[in-house]
Amino acid sequence: MPERPLSPFLSVYKFKYTLVTSILNRFAGVVLSSGLILLVYWLVALASGARAYVQARAVLALPIFKLVYVVLLAAFVYHLVAGVRHLVWDCGMGLERETARRSAWIVAAVSIVVTLILAYCLMGPGAYSR
Amino acid sequence: MSLRSPLGRVLGRGSAKDGVQHWWLQRLTSIALVPLSIGFVASLLGLPALDYATLIGWLHQSGTALGLILFVLVAARHSQLGVRVVIEDYVHGEGAKVVALVLLDFAHLLAAAAAVFAILKISFGGRL
Numbered sequence: 001m002p003e004r005p006l007s008p009f010l011s012v013y014k015f016k017y018t019l020v021t022s023i024l025n026r027f028a029g030v031v032l033s034s035g036l037i038l039l040v041y042w043l044v045a046l047a048s049g050a051r052a053y054v055q056a057r058a059v060l061a062l063p064i065f066k067l068v069y070v071v072l073l074a075a076f077v078y079h080l081v082a083g084v085r086h087l088v089w090d091c092g093m094g095l096e097r098e099t100a101r102r103s104a105w106i107v108a109a110v111s112i113v114v115t116l117i118l119a120y121c122l123m124g125p126g127a128y129s130r
Numbered sequence: 131m132s133l134r135s136p137l138g139r140v141l142g143r144g145s146a147k148d149g150v151q152h153w154w155l156q157r158l159t160s161i162a163l164v165p166l167s168i169g170f171v172a173s174l175l176g177l178p179a180l181d182y183a184t185l186i187g188w189l190h191q192s193g194t195a196l197g198l199i200l201f202v203l204v205a206a207r208h209s210q211l212g213v214r215v216v217i218e219d220y221v222h223g224e225g226a227k228v229v230a231l232v233l234l235d236f237a238h239l240l241a242a243a244a245a246v247f248a249i250l251k252i253s254f255g256g257r258l
Contacts, residue, residue: 030216033209039202040245046189047248047255050182057180080167083160090157121175 021104025082028075035072066123073119078111152211159208166201173197183258195253199246206242210234 013019038060045056059065085107088094094103121127173194177184188194213234221227 026212026216029209029212032205033213036205036209036241040241040248043198043202043245043248046182046185047251053182053185076167076171080164084164087157087160118171118175 018100018104021082021085021107025079025086028079028082031071031075032079035075038068038072069123070119073122074111074115077115077118078107081107081111081114152214156208156211159204159211162200162204163208166197166204169197170201186252186255186258189249189252190257192253195249198249202245202249203242206238206245210238 042056042060045053085103094100177188189198214231217227217230217234221230
């Protein structure tokens with residue numbers, strides 16, 4: 001097999017923050033993929049009856065899962081917003097350097113705001129009085 | 131007429147005419163996931179509590195069950211397509227790569243089947 005340049009060949013790129021938005025999107029996607037396991041576990045426990053679900057809830061209520069949910073939520077919101085940016089690009093729009101840089105900031109800002117709001121609604125005081 | 135050797139085609143180097151399929155499916159599933167995922171989160175937010183009785187009642191609604199089945203199926207496919215590329219990019223060594231890709235596909239199929247089975251079981255099961 002001839003030696004060909006590899007893609008992604010990270011070391012040849014000059015660092016730019018738009019690069020972070022790209023790798024973060026991929027990272028968030030992988031995080032969400034593992035979150036799928038949690039969703040399936042939750043659904044299967046629910047389908048296994050009341051007692052099984054109570055046990056599963058005890059597991060899912062462990063303190064460590066607070067962190068898991070925050071990470072999953074942030075990954076979900078970011079992947080969604082950044083994904084929409086990708087879909088816009090796929091339509092051939094917003095590819096100019098200036099626009100792409102601006103949309104990177106918009107994606108970051110929207111993600112942070114929406115994540116905070118959703119985290120408050122889902123996990124803040126008064127959410128799901130168990 | 132193709133200029134590619136049969137061996138080159140079998141080894142999967144370069145275009146074997148299904149690269150676009152992956153790209154297109156990734157987009158198609160991502161478009162579908164915009165309303166499906168937002169709907170899932172919104173529906174969850176609308177619940178007063180996450181106890182057993184509430185959730186069983188929730189899944190007994192046809193709209194919830196259908197939406198959740200679509201969400202899980204499309205999300206699993208989207209996830210499989212996405213992680214596939216990550217494995218192809220970062221797992222070096224042909225053996226490890228193939229094993230990882232096979233496990234990836236099996237895991238996603240299992241996840242999707244288990245989730246759909248669970249939803250249907252609840253949805254068609256008795257009310258509380």
